[in-house]
Amino acid sequence: xxxxxxxxxxxxxxxxxxxxxxxxxxxxxxxxxxxxxxxxxxxxxxxxxxxxxxxxxxxxxxxxxxxxxxxxxxxxxxxxxxxxxxxxxxxxxxxxxxxxxxxxxxxxxxxxxxxxxxxxxxxxxxxxxxxxxxxxxxxxxxxxxxxxxxxxxxxxxxxxxxxxxxxxxxxxxxxxxxxxxxxxxxxxxxxxxxxxxxxxxxxxxxxxxxxxxxxxxxxxxxxxxxxxxxxxxxxxxxxxxxxxxxxxxxxxxxxxxxxxxxxxxxxxxxxxxxxxxxxxxxxxxxxxxxxxxxxxxxxxxxxxxxxxxxxxxxxxx
Amino acid sequence: xxxxxxxxxxxxxxxxxxxxxxxxxxxxxxxxxxxxxxxxxxxxxxxxxxxxxxxxxxxxxxxxxxxxxxxxxxxxxxxxxxxxxxxxxxxxxxxxxxxxxxxxxxxxxxxxxxxxxxxxxxxxxxxxxxxxxxxxxxxxxxxxxxxxxxxxxxxxxxxxxxxxxxxxxxxxxxxxxxxxxxxxxxxxxxxxxxxxxxxxxxxxxxxxxxxxxxxxxxxxxxxxxxxxxxxxxxxxxxxxxxxxxxxxxxxxxxxxxxxxxxxxxxxxxxxxxxxxxxxxxxxxxxxxxxxxxxxxxxxxxxxxxxxxxxxxxxxxxxxxxxxxxxxxxxxxxxxxxxxxxxxxxxxxxxxxxxxxxxxxxxxxxxxxxxxxxxxxxxxxxxxxxxxxxxxxxxxxxxxxxxxxxxxxxxxxxxxxxxxxxxxxxxxxxxxxxxxxxx
Numbered sequence: 223x224x225x226x227x228x229x230x231x232x233x234x235x236x237x238x239x240x241x242x243x244x245x246x247x248x249x250x251x252x253x254x255x256x257x258x259x260x261x262x263x264x265x266x267x268x269x270x271x272x273x274x275x276x277x278x279x280x281x282x283x284x285x286x287x288x289x290x291x292x293x294x295x296x297x298x299x300x301x302x303x304x305x306x307x308x309x310x311x312x313x314x315x316x317x318x319x320x321x322x323x324x325x326x327x328x329x330x331x332x333x334x335x336x337x338x339x340x341x342x343x344x345x346x347x348x349x350x351x352x353x354x355x356x357x358x359x360x361x362x363x364x365x366x367x368x369x370x371x372x373x374x375x376x377x378x379x380x381x382x383x384x385x386x387x388x389x390x391x392x393x394x395x396x397x398x399x400x401x402x403x404x405x406x407x408x409x410x411x412x413x414x415x416x417x418x419x420x421x422x423x424x425x426x427x428x429x430x431x432x433x434x435x436x437x438x439x440x441x442x443x444x445x446x447x448x449x450x451x452x453x454x455x456x457x458x459x460x461x462x463x464x465x466x467x468x469x470x471x472x473x474x475x476x477x478x479x480x481x482x483x484x485x486x487x488x489x490x491x492x493x494x495x496x497x498x499x500x501x502x503x504x505x506x507x508x509x510x511x512x513x514x515x516x517x518x519x520x521x522x523x524x525x526x527x528x529x530x531x532x533x534x535x536x537x538x539x
Numbered sequence: 540x541x542x543x544x545x546x547x548x549x550x551x552x553x554x555x556x557x558x559x560x561x562x563x564x565x566x567x568x569x570x571x572x573x574x575x576x577x578x579x580x581x582x583x584x585x586x587x588x589x590x591x592x593x594x595x596x597x598x599x600x601x602x603x604x605x606x607x608x609x610x611x612x613x614x615x616x617x618x619x620x621x622x623x624x625x626x627x628x629x630x631x632x633x634x635x636x637x638x639x640x641x642x643x644x645x646x647x648x649x650x651x652x653x654x655x656x657x658x659x660x661x662x663x664x665x666x667x668x669x670x671x672x673x674x675x676x677x678x679x680x681x682x683x684x685x686x687x688x689x690x691x692x693x694x695x696x697x698x699x700x701x702x703x704x705x706x707x708x709x710x711x712x713x714x715x716x717x718x719x720x721x722x723x724x725x726x727x728x729x730x731x732x733x734x735x736x737x738x739x740x741x742x743x744x745x746x747x748x749x750x751x752x753x754x755x756x757x758x759x760x761x762x763x764x765x766x767x768x769x770x771x772x773x774x775x776x777x778x779x780x781x782x783x784x785x786x787x788x789x790x791x792x793x794x795x796x797x798x799x800x801x802x803x804x805x806x807x808x809x810x811x812x813x814x815x816x817x818x819x820x821x822x823x824x825x826x827x828x829x830x831x832x833x834x835x836x837x838x839x840x841x842x843x844x845x846x847x848x849x850x851x852x853x854x855x856x857x858x859x860x861x862x863x864x865x866x867x868x869x870x871x872x873x874x875x876x877x878x879x880x881x882x883x884x885x886x887x888x889x890x891x892x893x894x895x896x897x898x899x900x901x902x903x904x905x906x907x908x909x910x911x912x913x914x915x916x917x918x919x920x921x922x923x924x925x926x927x928x929x930x931x932x933x934x935x936x937x938x939x940x941x942x943x944x945x946x947x948x949x950x951x952x953x954x955x956x957x958x959x960x961x962x963x964x965x966x967x968x969x970x971x972x973x974x975x976x977x
Binding site: 268271272273274289290291292293296298300301302303304305306307308309317318320321322362365366 | 542543544548549552553556560564770773774775776777778779780781782783784959
């Protein structure tokens with residue numbers, strides 16, 4: 223079983239949101255879907271769900287067009303979070319599960335299990351408006367998985383979560399993956415993607431820029447990361463001024479430098495020594511996902527994409 | 540093959556949630572109780588007014604040139620103005636007017652000005668022998684009383700004329716004629732033309748029904764629009780659109796909110812209907828034998844059913860459009876602005892119905908009773924006060940149901956697109972574009 227996005231094109235007025243986008247995700251994988259704002263991530267998910275119709279191309283699951291499959295095949299956590307504010311948590315979880323065809327009693331039992339799993343069992347009978355944003359987000363996640371979908375589409379699932387809840391959600395991802403679910407999530411948080419993804423796709427302007435396993439992406443990347451420790455200097459900010467250094471990140475005992483394509487690590491070492499620095503640590507590391515993203519897209523994943531047609535900007539987001 | 544999204548059970552699940560959400564709210568319950576009390580109060584108003592006036596007797600003075608003319612006027616006025624209603628024993632009935640001859644004209648006019656007299660009937664004989672009768676009041680004359688005074692004047696004149704006939708003329712006793720009004724286009728009940736008193740009663744009830752329909756359609760329609768807009772602004776819509784189809788969501792919402800509205804309507808209307816149905820009995824109990832004859836005699840099960848049917852169809856039509864409006868709104872301000880044209884359309888239907896209730900039976904009245912969204916109002920009004928052929932009723936209902944189907948199809952498309960749009964001010968172009976794509 224595979225989720226295939228096959229040359230999907232979607233246009234909103236003058237804006238081309240998806241441009242023959244293609245990638246595939248095998249069953250039982252955690253798949254990262256990376257791109258800046260407006261790159262076409264939400265539109266792709268909406269096309270998969272059948273909320274939007276593709277102008278050309280098709281999304282398929284196990285060879286069948288996703289628009290022909292029952293809704294319960296998919297679970298969706300939208301980027302725009304929302305619950306019925308005056309409804310109790312348990313009532314709305316059962317309500318959403320029933321819409322997906324789950325019997326009420328089974329949904330109630332399942333909902334209580336997941337509330338327990340996310341350490342909010344006491345909130346079951348509280349109104350949603352009484353919950354913090356983080357806890358509301360966990361309830362929305364439960365609403366997306368309660369009916370046991372084969373494919374989970376999660377739009378920025380980690381945004382707004384504290385480290386404890388982030389860890390709970392990651393554990394849930396792994397548990398769901400191990401039970402055979404296929405999870406596709408979009409994120410700006412490269413660390414989360416790097417920690418969880420087995421494979422991923424990077425999109426820009428509705429086009430696939432790169433895709434495959436994380437290992438393959440790192441192997442083929444021309445981005446270079448160098449870890450440099452300087453004796454007696456905790457924050458050697460001058461490193462950012464060396465020719466060919468794109469980004470500088472302080473770390474424990476060393477500074478991580480992202481190098482521009484074409485810049486060799488030995489050039490950076492030579493530049494540091496030439497400045498008279500006492501180099502205590504020098505290491506050529508694998509490029510980070512963020513470095514690969516910047517290399518391929520030309521900007522940080524947090525940067526805004528070009529503005530899209532205002533009439534449809536939400537659709538294209 | 541396309542995804543199979545049958546209406547049930549999801550539309551029923553959505554409808555149940557919407558219904559429960561509304562009827563469980565304190566605001567809904569309190570407003571229902573207040574409206575129920577208000578409506579029953581309004582229904583009892585005619586009885587209450589008559590109760591407070593029950594001990595009141597209008598003092599009417601007669602001023603005349605001579606005693607014979609004065610006595611004839613007093614006797615005639617009593618015979619016309621103090622007649623017991625049909626079915627009431629005159630012995631148990633207290634006459635509402637005290638009519639007597641006043642000798643001093645100046646004093647009578649002073650008493651009228653001071654409020655000690657309610658009216659004066661002044662009878663003068665002009666030089667050519669003709670009678671001049673003036674009905675004087677302090678302030679604007681009451682229409683019914685003035686009409687009775689007019690009848691009295693005519694009768695006094697006839698009696699005066701007959702008294703001038705040559706001695707020995709053989710004439711029978713003068714008797715007040717029985718007067719009735721009949722219309723060729725009046726309503727028919729069980730094959731019989733409904734009498735004029737019941738037609739007048741139906742005119743009153745028709746006005747009440749049309750006002751009720753107008754107000755409830757607007758209020759419950761706004762509930763639908765705000766419900767959709769609230770789901771959109773709280774972003775819960777994002778979860779909903781992946782769990783259920785726009786058709787299931789829309790139909791469920793309209794039925795659920797419509798059901799809550801209907802429950803409130805029944806909670807208000809049932810006690811009112813009971814009061815109206817038993818108004819004569821209540822009036823007799825409160826006012827005694829003279830309390831009969833209040834204007835609700837024309838109410839029938841058929842008319843109540845017609846009201847229920849046209850209310851439901853009218854609500855369905857407007858609620859669908861309100862849902863489409865709600866789906867395009869990102870801010871509450873826009874909802875107010877966008878719902879204004881809809882309110883104006885409903886107002887047009889309401890005014891058409893009033894024209895019909897005022898007696899119009901021409902092409903305009905007939906035409907508006909077939910054209911949605913005017914027809915729920917106009918046809919109901921026609922049913923209340925005029926003759927409607929069975930084919931006309933069937934055509935009106937058929938066109939209305941067909942229109943609801945077409946509007947529903949367009950609304951589902953608009954809704955499916957509208958709920959995903961944020962941040963733009965909706966206009967007519969956006970609606971048309973949304974109806975075309977999706």
